Amino acid sequence: MYQDPKRVRTKATVYLDQYEADVITALANYLGVPKAEVMRQMMMKEAREVLGVDLAVLADTIAACAS
Template sequence: MYQDPKRIRSNKATVYLDQYESDVITALANYLGVPKAEVMRQMLMKEARDVLGIDPASLTDTLAAHTG
């Protein structure tokens, strides 16, 4: 069914936020029209790429090389 079974989002991570942090996430999710989990996932992955020095454009090139 899935090309890569490891891409199924079945791993859960709990994050405790104070009211102000939660309000920011909720406001952004409402503004973008997406679920809060999607906002948080995208923020987390962007920060991880920044910290690790991974350029998203290089990932696209790498994926294209593997599929082509």
């Protein structure tokens, strides 16, 4: 059904207080996207920063391996 079964998204629960939830809601409304997308993008950005993953370097490395 899916090309890559590992790309199927699973559900995760995050507990936010009212102030945090309001920030996420406001940003989602401003961007015109669902709250889950805002949170997913924020989480992945933070993970890349913490792990030191640079997507530009990664893309170059993948392209070089494919050649």
